[in-house]
Each structure stands twice: as C-alpha cells, then as structure tokens.
Amino acid sequence: APAAAETVYITADRMLDVRSGGMVARPAVLVEDGRVAKVGTVTDLPAPQGATRIDLPGLTLLPGLIDMHVHLTSRHDLHGYRRLTRNATDLAIDGVVNARTTLEAGFTTVRNLGAGSFADVAVKRAVEEGRVPGPRLIVSGPPLSALGGHGDANLMPYDLQREAEGVATGPWALAEKVRYNRKFGADVIKIMATGGVLSKGTEVGAQQLTEEEMAAIVKEAHMLGMKVAAHAHGNAGIKAAIRAGVDTVEHASFLDAEAIALAKKNGTVLAMDIYNTEFILGEGEKAGILPESLAKERTVGQTQRTSFGEAVKAGVKLTFGSDAGVYPHGWNAKQFSRMVKFGMTPLQAIQAATVVAADALGMAEEVGSIAPGRYADMVAVAADPLADIATLETIPVVIKGGEVVKDVR
Ligand code: ARG
CATH class of the missing domain: 2.30.40.10 (Urease, subunit C, domain 1)
Known part of the structure; x- marks a missing residue:
C-alpha cells in the first residue's frame, strides 16, 4: 500500500x-x-x-473500468450440480483468487450481485484491509428471491430440501431481508424479479416477485441509502421492477417499447450481459450447465442482443454488467466489442463502464x-x-x- x-x-x-x-x-x-x-x-x-x-x-x-455485475465467488467451471461441491470457505477463497484476476483485467471497481454466506463481504474486507489485491467492491450478499425462484436452492429433492438465505414471501418478510443483508455487510440489494437461465425449474419469462413485494424492498433499501439491482429477463417482471423503483435492471432480455419508455421515464439503468450467451452456448455443457438451462439460453441470447440495440437507439441509460463468474473472471472486457457490434459507439461502451456506472453506483465523485x-x-x-x-x-x-x-x- x-x-x-x-x-x-x-x-x-x-x-x-x-x-x-x-x-x-x-x-x-x-x-x-x-x-x-x-x-x-x-x-x-x-x-x-x-x-x-x-x-x-x-x-x-x-x-x-467498472463492472456492475460480477460473481467473484462463482466459478465458470462449476455449474449445475457441481456447485454443490463448494462450502462457504471455498466461496471466499475463490473470491480472493477471482478478485485479483478481475483487477488485473483492468476492472478497478466491481459490483458483486449475489453471493452465498456473505462470502463477498469477507472478500471485500480482505481487499479493503490491503491483505489481498482486488477491485473496490460493492457487494450484495445473498440475493432476495421467491421460494423456488431464481435465487433459491432448487437442486435438491424434497427429502434433502434446502432453502437459500435470501428467500422470503411477502412485502414485510422481504423488507426484513433487506435489513438482514445490511446488518451483515451488504452495500446493495440484489433481487430476483423473474426466473433465470441457470437456475433449475424456473422460467425466464415468469415474474417471481410481485410488484408490491419489490416496492417494499425498494422502499426499505432506499430508506437505508442502498440501491436495488433487479435480475429480470421476462417483460412483465422488467416492467414491474421498474415501476417498483429499482435502480438497475440486470439482463433486461425481453424489452418492448413500453419497457423502454418506462426505463427512460424513471431513469432506470440497464445492465445487459450480452457476452454471456457465447460462453454458455459454447462451453456451458462441459462446465456442467443443465440441459434445461442450455435450452433456456437458446431462447434468451439473441433476443437480449436485439433488445440491447433497441435500448441504445432509444437512449436508455445502459451500463456495463458482464455476469463474469458464469464465464471466466478476467474475460469481462470481451463484452465491449459485443456492445459495439450490437449498437453502441466505442465511446458509449467505454462510458457504460466508467461514467455511467459510477453514476448508477452513486459514486460519481469517487x-x-x-x-x-x-x-x-x-x-x-x-x-x-x-x-x-x-x-x-x-x-x-x-x-x-x-x-x-x-x-x-
Ligand atoms: N445469471 C443469468 C441467469 O441465469 C445468466 C443469463 C445469461 N444469458 C444471457 N443471455 N445473458 O439468468
């Protein structure tokens, strides 16, 4: 130091x-x-x-550079049932290794959106204490999710059932989770507004938190000075999340004119992980990604890229979020050329990962x-x-x- x-x-x-x-x-x-x-x-x-x-x-x-959506505690080679081989300590150790790789790729600030056991808080602490190299970290801890939703632990059968830490039902119970995450070191709240690609038994198109639930989360988080990032692929879930007042929408795959107009009106920032699809469809099977997830990716990838182009054209605020951890850490910057290919100027793509990201974090002065x-x-x-x-x-x-x-x- x-x-x-x-x-x-x-x-x-x-x-x-x-x-x-x-x-x-x-x-x-x-x-x-x-x-x-x-x-x-x-x-x-x-x-x-x-x-x-x-x-x-x-x-x-x-x-x-700033990446608004990473998973430092996740590994690209441990998808699907392989994830069950990791305990909380493994997550933290992987996080330390991946923090260094990410920093060395030029990302000096990253937002970690979803980590079990608050392992991301531990990694952040080690970096801030100067014990290990890593980017400046804004961390969420466990994502808030519906029971059986994208953020739940759905791999186990009934008789070995497990419920993920961030699962709750109803506005008050979810608001309590906001306080709980903050108590254990979260800087930002990650919510799962719709199903996802890589979770078992969820539909990308299905909204999973009600607008009322999301509004309660947002109210509580904003009261505490925290921002809310909503994972949302499906159109109804994207719109409900925006109306509920979330700060950023992650993935934002199925946009339409109304969703775009809502995002513009509310100043909602979109973080679209448009490189991700190439790794999932190319290497995912070898990495343990479930067949049902590969099938879902085939319905999401191209649509998301088309949506991205439309959002750029409409002048929606777009930031840089890669979802690295699904694919190898350190490959974050591969997304820049795709952002240019699908509609941005090189300057816009760089702004997405610098000034726009800093604004979206509320850290433009930092x-x-x-x-x-x-x-x-x-x-x-x-x-x-x-x-x-x-x-x-x-x-x-x-x-x-x-x-x-x-x-x-
Ligand atoms: N974490 C996300 C999910 O499971 C990854 C989505 C990747 N696909 C994409 N086309 N961006 O839903």
Whole structure:
C-alpha cells in the first residue's frame, strides 16, 4: 500500500476524456494519498520535487473500468450440480483468487450481485484491509428471491430440501431481508424479479416477485441509502421492477417499447450481459450447465442482443454488467466489442463502464473518471480504444489508488 501523503506523478502519450471523447496529448496526472489532485499535460503540470513517477510512454490512459455485475465467488467451471461441491470457505477463497484476476483485467471497481454466506463481504474486507489485491467492491450478499425462484436452492429433492438465505414471501418478510443483508455487510440489494437461465425449474419469462413485494424492498433499501439491482429477463417482471423503483435492471432480455419508455421515464439503468450467451452456448455443457438451462439460453441470447440495440437507439441509460463468474473472471472486457457490434459507439461502451456506472453506483465523485477528488484508478492500453475497442481485452498496466497493481508492458 502507498505510504501516507505520497505524491505520485503519472504521464502517458494520450489520455481519453471519457465524458467528451476527447483525446488529451501528453497528459500528466498528479496523485496525492491515492486520489487525483490535478490533471493537466506534461507542459502545464510539471512533476513536483520528490514525486514517485509512473511514465507510460506509448500508452493511452483511461479511467479504471467498472463492472456492475460480477460473481467473484462463482466459478465458470462449476455449474449445475457441481456447485454443490463448494462450502462457504471455498466461496471466499475463490473470491480472493477471482478478485485479483478481475483487477488485473483492468476492472478497478466491481459490483458483486449475489453471493452465498456473505462470502463477498469477507472478500471485500480482505481487499479493503490491503491483505489481498482486488477491485473496490460493492457487494450484495445473498440475493432476495421467491421460494423456488431464481435465487433459491432448487437442486435438491424434497427429502434433502434446502432453502437459500435470501428467500422470503411477502412485502414485510422481504423488507426484513433487506435489513438482514445490511446488518451483515451488504452495500446493495440484489433481487430476483423473474426466473433465470441457470437456475433449475424456473422460467425466464415468469415474474417471481410481485410488484408490491419489490416496492417494499425498494422502499426499505432506499430508506437505508442502498440501491436495488433487479435480475429480470421476462417483460412483465422488467416492467414491474421498474415501476417498483429499482435502480438497475440486470439482463433486461425481453424489452418492448413500453419497457423502454418506462426505463427512460424513471431513469432506470440497464445492465445487459450480452457476452454471456457465447460462453454458455459454447462451453456451458462441459462446465456442467443443465440441459434445461442450455435450452433456456437458446431462447434468451439473441433476443437480449436485439433488445440491447433497441435500448441504445432509444437512449436508455445502459451500463456495463458482464455476469463474469458464469464465464471466466478476467474475460469481462470481451463484452465491449459485443456492445459495439450490437449498437453502441466505442465511446458509449467505454462510458457504460466508467461514467455511467459510477453514476448508477452513486459514486460519481469517487470513481469512473480521471478528475480531481476521484480515486487514482486508471488503466493504460496500447491502442486507441475508440479505434480498436478490443484493446481493452489485453490491458498491460493497471493503477489503483495511485499504485501500480499490474505492469506487463
Ligand atoms: N445469471 C443469468 C441467469 O441465469 C445468466 C443469463 C445469461 N444469458 C444471457 N443471455 N445473458 O439468468
């Protein structure tokens, strides 16, 4: 960890201003105590005496990336019944390993949406204490779910039955779960508004929490200063979640004009994991994904990508959420090129993972841009990311809090 009151001076060839899309030549960034103090150029902002220098010739700087939907405690090679081989300690150990991989891929802030046993809280604590490397973490703990819903434990037969930690029925019982999750360290509330692809016995099209239940969750969470992220594939569940006041809709696969209009009107942010389908259909069977889940994915993947394009065109707020953990951690950035393929400009895709994400987290003053007051979280890439978005898949230099955490130039 950097010594207290350390001054760091960072230079590069170019810097992308993610708000304007402008490129700054020969940028210089002055960092004090892990936060950006000043931003300029090597001519108007010379290196102060005694500053630690990080010179990145030939590279382009941009803010550290943000992934709004990961599962650090999940593994891509342990799907379906293989998940039952993991205990809570395994989850935390996997989380530590995956946190490092994610940071080294250039994601300096991630939101973990769903983890058993509050293993994500443990990983966050270890990272914040500086014991293990990892991104800044915003964690949910166990997802709130209907009985038998996408967030329940549905793999066991009746005589070996188990109920997942976040399961409850009715507005008050679910509001209590909000308080419970917060008590044990959750920063954000994840809810399962509809069925899902990877859960057993659920329908992606079926709404699983009533609008009344979701409204009670949102009211309680907002009262406590927490945001609500709703997993929702089906159209009715997406609309009910938006009307109930959730902050982000995850997956958002089956959109229609009404859902798009509602999201725009309410300022709801969508996080659509449009790379995911390629891994699930390509590698999923080998990884243990159930046949019924593969069948569901075939009904979701293409529709979600079409919905994504329509949401982009309509000007809905779209952030970057990958669902990494379903597929290998560290592959998060593969989604950028798909976001461009299905309708965004490269700048929009980068904004989704920086300024838009920071706003959606309520952390615009902390992360998402290289600007005074923000954490000095940045990445440096070899190519111009506006001309070659895939350059974000191989990030050679990662800086978190003014400290170089990866340098493989
Ligand atoms: N965790 C999600 C679910 O089980 C993954 C959905 C993946 N498919 C997709 N096309 N985005 O529902």
